Amino acid sequence: MFNNRTKIKQLLTGTQVGQEVIVMGWVRTFRNNQFIAVNDGSTNNNLQVVVELGIFDDETLKRLTTGASLKVTGELIASLGKGQTVELKAKTLEILGDSDSEKYPLQPKKHSLEFLREKAHLRFRTNTFAAVFRLRHSLAYAIHKFYNDKGFVYLHTPIITASDAEGAGEMFRVTTLPMDGTAQKNEDGTINYTEDFFGKSTNLTVSGQLEGELGAMAFSDVYTFGPTFRAENSNTTRHLAEFWMIEPEVAFNDLEDNMDLAEAFIQYLIRYAMEHNMEDLEFLDARLAEEEKQKPINERQEFGLIEKLKMVVDNKFERITYTEAIQILLESSHYKKKKFKYDVAWGIDMQSEHERYLVEKHFKKPVIVTNYPAAIKAFYMRLNDGCEAGKETVAAMDILAPGIGEIVGGSQREERLEKLEARMEAMHIPLEEMSWYLDTRRFGSVPHAGFGLGFERMVQFVTGMGNIRDVIPFARTPKNCEF
């Protein structure tokens, strides 16, 4: 057996002092020809391995370069120096893999996030990214735990879909047809997809929601958690072409139930991270505080990372209707002083400056905005009854988070067949192609609701990372598909 090692996280608890142990990991620094800081990814804290002078030959010691991998056996002892409680007194030292220090890109010094983004294959070995991706893992686990404990069924919705009706964004085409122009064409010049692999035009999914609704009509409570794809040419710090989304879909739920679920969900995830990853959160908190110090005072965040997370967990989210939100904006001194670039009026699709004002200036906490004008929302959202003519609204809700903007988008779904069909027709959505979807409304339709939470945006919120490309291992963005 090769893997008879003990993880560094375990060793640092100090329970094995006095015992002979085996450690494997990577060299972070080698100081004074005596002290190796070894990291194995189980924690950001390094284990100090002490090589006493004269025990190992110079040839071996020279190979202890940053990034090299090691196997060390020795006795775990209470540290003789300050700065750590335990250290490993090396008895044997084996270099598993050398790392040419002239070529290894990660140096024992600060690197910019932009530089590390281009070295995404190695950036896990840095403290910042190790903390981020351990948190990402924890949050992913917590998502399954949250829904599993509530009796939800994890439904795997397809990655390749034929429907392009949802209109959530531009889609990536999936095809095996030749791209050299020799693909068969129809009389009108369009590509003849009957010859394609699936016999029709197919795409990568933009959302698992419609399939999720099918599951909810049998299991009552389902959720999806998987990758989604948008071919939008978005170049921002909060958009990816490939991202992960969590989409619960719940039968016998109205908009209020939906909001309750979303709020409990977000608070659960943050609480889980604080209970299981506090060390990493503290590291990121300190990193962020350091970064804030570089900024001019008027651009600094009001709260630290952990402080912000505590506030979200400890306070109810603010809930306002779209109409109230518009009213708040219109009455704001910000509006009266004409500080908004875009005008405010009932019916507009709020701009990010408006959302930011509500969340960051007015309420200073997460805000749930409900009942948006029907004209600016998707076809499947439930029309509210008793609306004033020309001011129809739908039972939609968006959760806006400080610093990130929209983190959740959801709604109660239109369960009434005639109203749904009328809405689809008005929005030019082909009813025949969506017949499978409409069957849910034909056979035992029930009120139901669901939402989508962008996983990376959630990871951004919890880690405080400003750029979404730094919270997914290998980011896919326009003009960038490395690794």
Added chain:
RNA sequence: UCCUCCCUAGCUCAGUUGGUUAGAGCAUCUGACUGUUAAUCAGAGGGUCGCUGGUUCAAGUCCAGCGGGGGGAGCCA
């Protein structure tokens, strides 16, 4: 896609009104030191100034095109 800023050593940056041999800190290498904490001290090596073209006696510096990146906007999660 639009607006804006940027691209100089491995990294982070400086480089004056265009003018000799393009600099610094860190990293790396060599040596010294040896209970260090991003060790310290001394020395050394390291550059097609993003690419292509143009203006000029002369371009890292000015102009144009292309490529890449940051920030903001739109679209959204």
